[in-house]
Amino acid sequence: MISVSRLTKAYGNVVAVDEVSFEVGKGQIVGFLGPNGAGKSTTLRMLTCYVPPTSGGATINNFDIFHQSEQVRQSLGYLPENTPFYGEMRVEEYLHFRGRLRGMDRTQRNERIEYVVKKCWLADFRKRVIGHLSKGMRQRVGLADALLHNPAVLILDEPTVGLDPTQVIEHRNLLKELAGQHTILLSTHILREVEATCDRAIFIRQGRIVAQGTLEELRTSRRLQSRVLVECRGPSEQVKNTLSRVAGVSKVELLNGEHRGSEGYVTAAIRSQESRDVREEVARTVIQSGWPLREIRLEKGSLEEFFVELMATQAMGRPGEEA
Amino acid sequence: MNRAMAIARREFSSYFYSPIAYVVIITFLIASGFAFYRDFEPGQAAAMRSTLDWMVWFLVIIVPVLSMGLLAQEWASGTIETLMTAPVSDSEVVIGKFFGNLGLLVVMLLPTLLYVVLLTLYSRPDFGPIFSGYLGIFLVGALFVAVGLFCSSLTRNQIVAVVLAILLLCLATVIPYLIAQYASLRPVFRTVIDQAVYRRYSDFSRGVLSTGNIVFFVLTTAVFLFLTVKVLESRRWK
Secondary structure, eight states, X not given: OEEEEEEEEEETTEEEEEEEEEEEOTTOEEEEEOOTTSSHXXXXXXXXXXXXXXXXXXXXXXXXXXXXXXXXXXXXXXXXXXXXXXXXXXXXXXXHHHHHHTTOOHHHHHHXXXXXXXXXXXXXXXXXXXXXXXXXXXXXXXXXXXXXXXXXXXXXXXXXXXXXXXXXXXXHHHHHHHBTTBEEEEEESOHHHHHHHOSEEEEEETTEEEEEEEHHHHHHHHHXXXXXXXXXXSOHHHHHHHHHTSTTEEEXXXXXXXXXXXXXXXXXXXXXXXXXXXXXXXXXXXXXXXXXXXXXXEEOOOHHHHHHHHHHHHHHSSTTOOO | OHHHHHHHHHHHHHHTTSHHHHHHHHHXXXXXXXXXXXXXXXXXXXXXXXXXXXXXXXXHHHHHHHHTHHHHHHHHHSHHHHHHTSSOOHHHHHHHHHHHHHHHHHHHHGGGHHHHHHHHHHSOOOHHHHHHHHHHHHHHHHHHHHHHHHHHHHOSOHHHHHHHHHHHHHHHTHHHHHHHHHOOOOHHHHHHHHTSHHHHHHHHHTTOOXXXXXXXXXXXXXXXHHHHHHHHXXXXXX
């Protein structure tokens, strides 16, 4: 439904989006994750034909974003970041205007406005002036607009920014409801957002895709990097050597170095071969060696950690770069 | 074309949400009322020549004020993004905005038809020059709106847009007028000055309908609209 190949956008010497490629299948919800300034908005703007790519291309609903821009725009609903509006218009009036822009006749408009207003909880706000609405309400108007012409594809740029917690939950439920009928690509910098709604996630950093797949796939790949932490009282060198010989263990590190920690305890971090669980063997070895064992636990390499890492490197990355 | 109409409608009605349209229309009507006062004195010819001539000068200020926000506002507030990601073409946007503004101009001119009624009540005016005068004002207005729209497309700052538009319009009206008044010119320059908007307009208010003048206004309007479309296109490539 959305097919992107080597999409690139450069502003002068600054490459905002660097050869990004991905696919979104029909009816899927895909989250586009990355810190601010990673190139999410720029990518979405290229897909919605607002800015032309420097190189590479994409198709939406089998229409080329460059040569069939009008058909592309007809088949997508877009919620831009910060959802700009004509503040002086009333909600219903605005939706009528947007409907006319998309060539909908009066009957179609009335029917669809009835539908989107109900879907986006705007029934009591139809006659309200948009400029007087709260951020959350305006976000709903934006979503109603994106849904108005029943587009095949929805592209939402940071749809939950500025919503209160209740609205965030409502919003997630709505997205889940809409998936299946629409193909949805949304951008966010909140991992939980993706966990709650998306089938797949695409992580982007400094304009490049650093990881993509279903959340389960991404979790598994991270799990390979999980480790077992053992805290016991014994001579550090000996502990390290003994544990290294345990079957299935690939690497042992002493976390508090060569120095003994509090009360002579040392902590060893053990990586195992191929996600094999070595806890039982390790515990037995420690006990047999006669070292008092205080703690043994499995530390999971989590998506969260990966994400925090991702956000942190960007923050230290190129300063002064715009989204 | 329906899409351009939708944009024109929105633009037209949005004027009435803000005080600016009312303020500007009232100012225009008061000013042209004073101008009409001179036409309406006893002993004057039963015509509206000076009123209509004055209106051109008023429009030099008034049209830029009305058109300054047409595109500058869209850039500033970001609504251009929602607008351009709807299935509309650049030229539909420009044409829509143009007619939205021109529509307001027509609404602004309508109350001045009252002067025509007043003239007919007290005398027997010659309707020919009045009709051609109004046609002329409409054509001048259209050109001014196109210039204003063009200036509005260049910047996201409405003040810059309005100042730039007034400058350009002065260059086409006030400045050639002053030069023609105070300087003796060689024939070459005289020909240049004769292209000025007010010179061409004075033919209309005298009751002379020439194809050349009509073509001049339609063509220059089209040129500015075309330039605006080009600016809109080029800004997306930045």
